[in-house]
Amino acid sequence: MEPIIEANDLYKTYRMGKVRLDVLRGVNLAISRGQFAAIIGASGSGKSTLLHILGALDKPDSGAVRYKNQRLDNLRWGKLNHFRNKAVGFVFQFYHLLDELTVLENVMAPAMASVGVLGWLSLKPGARSRAMSLLERFGLKDRLRHKPYELSGGERQRVAIARALINEPPLLLADEPTGNLDSHTGYGILEALTELNRQGQTIVMVTHDERIAARAGRIIRLVDGKIKDVVLNQ
């Protein structure tokens, strides 16, 4: 199957004072449409950096990332924003919700980000309806007017997933989505992601937990900035 996103020979180095950290050292990766891939590795192995580069939140020092055969490093600002807004949805370990907005507004934020006031007037009914439906699906229909700080960790993460899905992106990138949750709540989040994948959503998830990675269809092990092995789950 044709990959939805692929990385070729990615290198990334950080400098911390005089120390040079080679985070990615020649990563090659291809994710097919509809796949649920887990990138697993120890802390500092470069898995979050890889996910950020795949989502165009960061740039590699060398190498290329292609989304549907289009190189992301060549994209101009406008197209890059369009890619982040429409093609990919992010779920972060620390939820990263906007504290000033309500649950409903947080979920609608990506829809708002791409339009002006007039555009929003025509877009709002559709976006609101989809946001309500997502929140209902994730069991948050009674929390629409709440602020993020009024929610539990699991609820916040479900809001973050709803936000990531509002623009129906073909690719969902999740960075340790259960890393900040207790096992029971984390299990619920994982169930939600699995269900999404079952409905055709392509997901790339980063985790350091073997048990969580085991829920994915494909496990990519990252060790010292390189892909060590790839395991397909049945």
Added chain:
Amino acid sequence: MVKWLLAWRYFRRRPISILAVAAVALCVFIVIVVMTIMNGLVRDFKQKNHDYAGDCVVDSDSLVGFGYYEAFLETLNRQPYIQAVSPAAKGVGLLSQPGSEWNIGIEIYGVDPVLHSRATGFGRTLHYHKDAPAEAFRPSYAPETDGCVVGIDMMAPRRQSDGGYYHAPQPFLMELTVSIFPLNARGGLLRAGTDMVSTKTFYYSDDSHSGLVKVDGAVVYVPLAQAQMLCGMDSPLRRVSAIHIRFREGTSAAAGTAKVRALWGEHCRQYEKEPGGDLLAGVRVQSWQENRRSIIAPMEKEQTMMTLLFLMLGVITVFIVFVVLYMIISHKSKDIGILKSIGTPVAEILWVFLLFSVFIGLIGSLLGSVAGWVFLAKINALEDWLFEHYQWQLWDRTVYAIGDIPNHVEPDVLAAVVGAAVVSCMVGALIPGLQAARRKPAQSLQVNQL
């Protein structure tokens, strides 16, 4: 769209916004109050000078004056753009009271009261003959005698409370003697020996309150013919010191003056060869602004300096908004990362913070403007109360020719101050906003950055 929502929520939910709004409100309040008062004073002062001079003045610094003015008056009166002209004879002399040691140096100003009231605001400065300037030089207690109009500050004491003057119901009997050295057309003394000083006694018929300290404290108006006689301007060549001109509605002072200047050039060429024609060369034709420049300019300069000083308050506003935005942005690193991760354009992120500063500027300006407007509306009552209870005044009315403190807020001044406040806030937000917009999303979202 998200920029409007976030900017408004940041504004509403950040207690530090109140500090920024208060700072802007205070600056706007101070600038509006100071500029309204200063603008009012300068506008009032200019209007008084305009009233005193008319629209255009043809005059000479020389005490000798210039001749052949009758022909020029006829020329002027034929011009469709001229409404009124008034010749005036000026001299420097001594005012004294018969039987008294009191005397004072004065400027004598000979005018036809009707013509002068048409060409200038002279009639409106009179106390007893405001509606009948033709009677200005006719004392009500001795109508057959020669009267004079005396600058108010030489006649009546001022009330300290409101700067007004005490007046009797009718002009009181008072003889005033004017003494002047009459000059001939060459600037020499007209007469020699014991008769070298021209002296004439007038009766006080009215006083003139122009609101100009130098005029009200030193000018005595007498009939034109009397002034010409006293100054030696009546023969052999009849002369005047100035011609005041008022233009018809629709003719600007500058345009009208240019036309009069051209006419004066022709007039000079026609009479320069005549006896005494050389005096015409020293005559200037000026608009009222040019003529009163030396009087008005220092006040305008003071106004400019005050405005500049208080506009520096705007710099403080910029700095406060800069600090507030810098603090907020340093706490909003995560939000910037989130916005970038959902594809919000850099310009939109910059606008979140610029709009936040616009809200600070607009709300602060609104509060400052309302407070300034209320304060100005009550400033005279407040000053009266302070004077009544503590004998304190902003300006000592016995010294300064100021009545009420000007308190009319000009819409254009208000708009300029509010606009400047909003722009100042945006300038203060620009650098932190740009810093925020340029942040790399991955860097902003790192947990150790939060």
